[in-house]
Amino acid sequence: xxxxxxxxxxxxxxxxxxxxxxxxxxxxxxxxxxxxxxxxxxxxxxxxxxxxxxxxxxxxxxxxxxxxxxxxxxxxxxxxxxxxxxxxxxxxxxxxxxxxxxxxxxxxxxxxxxxxxxxxxxxxxxxxxxxxxxxxxxxxxxxxxxxxxxxxxxxxxxxxxxxxxxxxxxxxxxxxxxxxxxxxxxxxxxxxxxxxxxxxxxxxxxxxxxxxxxxxxxxxxxxxxxxxxxxxxxxxxxxxxxxxxxxxxxxxxxxxxxxxxxxxxxxxxxxxxxxxxxxxxxxxxxxxxxxxxxxxxxxxxxxxxxxxxxxxxxxxx
Ligand SMILES: Nc1ncnc2c1ncn2[C@@H]1O[C@H](COP(=O)(O)OP(=O)(O)OP(=O)(O)O)[C@@H](O)[C@H]1O
Ligand SMILES: [Mg+2]
Numbered sequence: 001x002x003x004x005x006x007x008x009x010x011x012x013x014x015x016x017x018x019x020x021x022x023x024x025x026x027x028x029x030x031x032x033x034x035x036x037x038x039x040x041x042x043x044x045x046x047x048x049x050x051x052x053x054x055x056x057x058x059x060x061x062x063x064x065x066x067x068x069x070x071x072x073x074x075x076x077x078x079x080x081x082x083x084x085x086x087x088x089x090x091x092x093x094x095x096x097x098x099x100x101x102x103x104x105x106x107x108x109x110x111x112x113x114x115x116x117x118x119x120x121x122x123x124x125x126x127x128x129x130x131x132x133x134x135x136x137x138x139x140x141x142x143x144x145x146x147x148x149x150x151x152x153x154x155x156x157x158x159x160x161x162x163x164x165x166x167x168x169x170x171x172x173x174x175x176x177x178x179x180x181x182x183x184x185x186x187x188x189x190x191x192x193x194x195x196x197x198x199x200x201x202x203x204x205x206x207x208x209x210x211x212x213x214x215x216x217x218x219x220x221x222x223x224x225x226x227x228x229x230x231x232x233x234x235x236x237x238x239x240x241x242x243x244x245x246x247x248x249x250x251x252x253x254x255x256x257x258x259x260x261x262x263x264x265x266x267x268x269x270x271x272x273x274x275x276x277x278x279x280x281x282x283x284x285x286x287x288x289x290x291x292x293x294x295x296x297x298x299x300x301x302x303x304x305x306x307x308x309x310x311x312x313x314x315x316x317x
Contacts, residue, residue, distance in 0.1 A: 042223075056193070056194060056195055056196045057194060057195070057196075058195070058196055058315035058316065059165055059166065059170055059171075059173075059176065059195060059315070060166075060170070060171050061170060061171015061172045061173060062098070062170050062171060062173045062176050062315065063173065063174050063175070063314045063315055063316070064174065064175050064176070064198040064309050064312060064314060064315065065175075065176045065178060065195055065196070065197045065198050065315075066084070066175065066176070066177050066178065066197075066198060066199055066200070066201060066229065066305060066309070067178045067180060067188075067191060067192070067197050067199075067200045067201070067226070068080055068081040068084065068177060068178065068179050068180060068200075068201045068203060069180045069188065069200055069201070069202060069203070069217055069221075070182055070202060070203040070204055070210070070213075070214065070217060071182065071183060071184065071204070071210065071212070071213020071214050071215075071216050071217040072182055072204070072205075072209060072210040072213050072214075073181075073182035073183075074182075075182075075203050075204055075205045075210055075234055075235070076203050076205075076232070076234035076235065076269070077179055077180065077182070077203045078101070078103070078108035078109065078112055078179050078279075079112070079234070079275060079279055080201065080203050080232055080234065080269075080298075080301075081099060081101075081109075081177050081178070081179035082099065082108075082109065082112045082113055082179075082279075082284045083284045083285060083286050083295075083298035083301075083302075084177055084201070084298065084301060084302050084305060085097050085098070085099040085135045085175075085177040086133045086134075086135055086284045086286050086287055087284075087286040087298050087299045087301070087302030088175055088177070088302050088305070088306060089133065089134040089135055090286060090287070090299070090302075091299065091302055091303060091306060092174075092306060093134070095174040095175060096136070096172055096173045096174050096175075097134070097135050097136070097173070097174065097175050097176075097177070098129065098135065098136040098137070098138075098170050098173045098175070098176040098177070099113070099135050099136070099137045099138075099176075099177050099178075099179065100137075100138050100139075100164060100165070100168075100176060100177070100178045100179070101137070101138065101139035101140065101141065101179050102161055102164065102178050102179060102180050102181070102187050102191060103140075103179060103180065103181040103187070104140040104157055104160050104161070104164075104181075104187070105181060106181065107139040107140050107141030108141075108179065108279075109137050109138075109139040109141065109179065110139055110141035110142060111141075111279070111280070111282060112279050112282060112284065113132045113133070113135070113137050113282060113284075114132055114281070114282025114283065115130045115132050115137055115139075115142065115282075117130060117142070118142060118143075119138070119142050119143070122169055124169070125167075126167055126168060126169040127143075127167055127168045127169065128168075128169050129168055129169065129170065130142060133283075133284070133287060136170065136173065138164055138168050138170075139164075140160065140164065157186045157187060157190070158186055158187075158189075158190040161187055161190045161191060162190065162194070165191075165194075165195065175309060178191060183213075183217075184216060184217055184220045188220065192220075192221070192224050192226055193224070196315045197226045198227070198309060198312045198313075198315075199226065199227045199228065199229040199305075199308060199309070199312065200221045200226050200227070200228050200229060201228075201229050201230065201231075201232060201266075201305065202214055202217055202218055202221075202228060202230070202231045202232070202263070203231075203232045203234055204231060204232070204233060204234070204254060204257075205233070205234055205235050205236065205250070206233055206236045206249075206250040206251070206252055206253050206254045207250055207253075208253060211253050211254060211257045214231070214257060215257060215260070215261065218261045218263065222261075227312070228261070228263045229266065229304075229305055229308050230263055230264040230265065230266035230267075230304070230308075231254060231257075231258050231263055231264070231265045231266065232265075232266055232267050232269065232301060233254045233265055233267070233268040233269070234268075234269045235249070235269065235270075235271040236248065236249060236250060236254070236268045236269070236270070236271075237249055237268070237270050237271065238270055238271045238272075239270050239272070239293055244293075246270065249271065254268075266301055266304050266305075267297050267298075267300060267301040267304070268297070269294055269297050269298070270293060270294055270297070272285075272292070272293070272294045274288075274289050274292050274294060274295075275294050284298075285298065286298045286299055286302075
């Protein structure tokens with residue numbers, strides 16, 4: 001085993017940024033014409049996209065992949081991803097679970113999973129993930145100095161994501177949960193064009209601004225033929241500490257979007273002080289306050305994702 005410094009790994013990422021990932025952004029154009037024309041255009045677009053896309057290649061030793069995404073920032077993707085991965089490990093201890101923090105500009109996994117060490121590179125020249133709560137984790141935050149700004153453009157981001165996926169000793173893994181940055185940018189394309197993603201989980205708050213971009217995110221997955229597992233509605237209400245009744249914080253709207261997209265709302269998570277504390281202290285709420293209402297909601301979510309995964313094909317390489 002060779003101990004590499006984070007700076008060396010970081011330099012490797014920089015040096016290789018002009019690698020084979022020479023993708024172009026796909027424009028997600030909207031059409032307002034009648035349904036038939038829209039369908040025709042949709043088919044044409046799908047055909048063109050599938051023709052031009054690089055072949056999806058499974059990750060060695062990784063059986064299924066779940067992407068956690070949202071259109072808008074700060075809605076709780078990372079909170080959902082860390083709780084989902086630890087809850088999956090708790091409800092199915094025999095399964096091996098990984099968590100990739102694909103947010104290279106604002107990594108959250110080091111803080112939320114309480115991992116600060118620098119990873120090592122093994123004899124096969126692969127970076128060993130760091131492990132906490134039984135979950136194998138990798139994040140750009142493990143490889144660069146905490147205070148260094150990441151100033152990268154499209155290809156560099158895609159190259160970094162490719163390395164976090166393919167130059168890490170993930171296998172053997174039953175489930176890899178990928179936490180993504182907000183939006184529908186280079187990171188998402190890099191992941192979904194290159195990997196056989198089993199399903200996507202969309203996180204949103206029930207506000208107009210968040211829901212509208214959720215629709216855009218959902219359409220990206222649909223166009224690239226990635227199954228949408230469902231929507232997680234986060235911070236939608238608060239629970240009265242006296243009577244435990246739920247008080248809505250917004251006017252709703254998630255149900256209408258879910259119906260329009262033909263996807264299910266898998267879980268509504270309350271705004272909770274316990275969640276903030278658990279994120280900041282580095283122990284996901286499903287472990288730190290396992291009997292709490294939000295922990296129950298995340299565990300229930302994990303059970304539903306677990307059943308979805310059981311019904312889906314397994315990637316083998
Ligand atoms: N249900 C909740 N109740 C209270 N606080 C929450 C809840 N969900 C998330 N938070 C807090 O909101 C903040 C943002 O959450 P998180 O980092 O998970 O969002 P994100 O969507 O990953 O953000 P980004 O787009 O920046 O990656 C965190 O401080 C987290 O602790
Ligand atoms: Mg995040």
